[in-house]
Amino acid sequence: MDVLTAMDLLKKKGFKYTDKRRDLLQLFSDEKRYLSAKEVQDALKENYPGLSFDTIYRNLSTFSELDILEETELEGEKKFRFTCPTKEHHHHLICLKCGKTKEVNACPMENVATDLSDFQVTGHKFEIYGVCQVCVN
Amino acid sequence: MDVLTAMDLLKKKGFKYTDKRRDLLQLFSDEKRYLSAKEVQDALKENYPGLSFDTIYRNLSTFSELDILEETELEGEKKFRFTCPTKEHHHHLICLKCGKTKEVNACPMENVATDLSDFQVTGHKFEIYGVCQVCVN
DNA sequence: CCAAGCAATAGTAACGATTACGATTTATAT
DNA sequence: ATATAAATCGTAATCGTTACTATTGCTTGG
Incomplete structure (x- = not known):
């Protein structure tokens, strides 16, 4: 899974191509670690100062449903990371x-x-x- | 671990003996399953109609620290259960x-x-x- | 290229779970 | 009994997440 593949998958499923989604995915692709919604907002606030939580959470949950992101919950907070390239369950x-x-x-x-x-x-x-x-x- | 042992442990640590604590522990002892704070409130509301969340959460977290209760988090909610009698890690x-x-x-x-x-x-x-x-x- | 149609978004309010606070009550030791 | 400090109530504040409405912007068919 990489950013382009993920964007293609989105498109195929009828979702629209937006810069925010691309940059959001690029962030996860670069970081390769679990991030919270807050961390996503901080990381993107330079380019998107008014990025709303609605947008962040909606996209994170969409990505998660499409298995573009993996989701877990740590210390009461939802965390997301780019799906590992490893094929096997781990x-x-x-x-x-x-x-x-x-x-x-x-x-x-x-x-x-x-x-x-x-x-x-x-x-x-x-x-x-x-x-x-x-x-x- | 049973209710009396737990109450003795509390006393030994300098905590006070209250009916609420006894009944709270009795509930967990009877149920032997994971309960949320809300479920605890519901279960005890007949005897303690005004039981506040402050009291519930404070006691649950005290019990958890003393290993009287086991704690986990399921679907965004904290859950507690009476510590299993089994000695071995499981x-x-x-x-x-x-x-x-x-x-x-x-x-x-x-x-x-x-x-x-x-x-x-x-x-x-x-x-x-x-x-x-x-x-x- | 333009405009219609609808998804995506911003701004903000609402929500549920948890924690915190001030006033009052209660258990305990003396 | 009384003093002391812990425990509790009632309620407000907080935090993370979700939901709502008006607006914006991507896409597609003419």
């Missing part, structure tokens, strides 16, 4: 300070011994939290 | 409708092959989500 080690991630390839669902049949399983979450080298100082 | 399969849980004994941290040394790891979360037999209907 999880993340996440820096709670800056949102930087590292891929963790093992998925715990593969060797869960517990009987899950008395629940209709709909999903799972495995995240390792920490502080990256840059943020630890 | 994770949960959780019903997203009612908060009912089932213990999952395997911990994915034990066989993570990924090198974690470039982060200072502070914690992890592994939760399986679903709908229980009762709620599926």
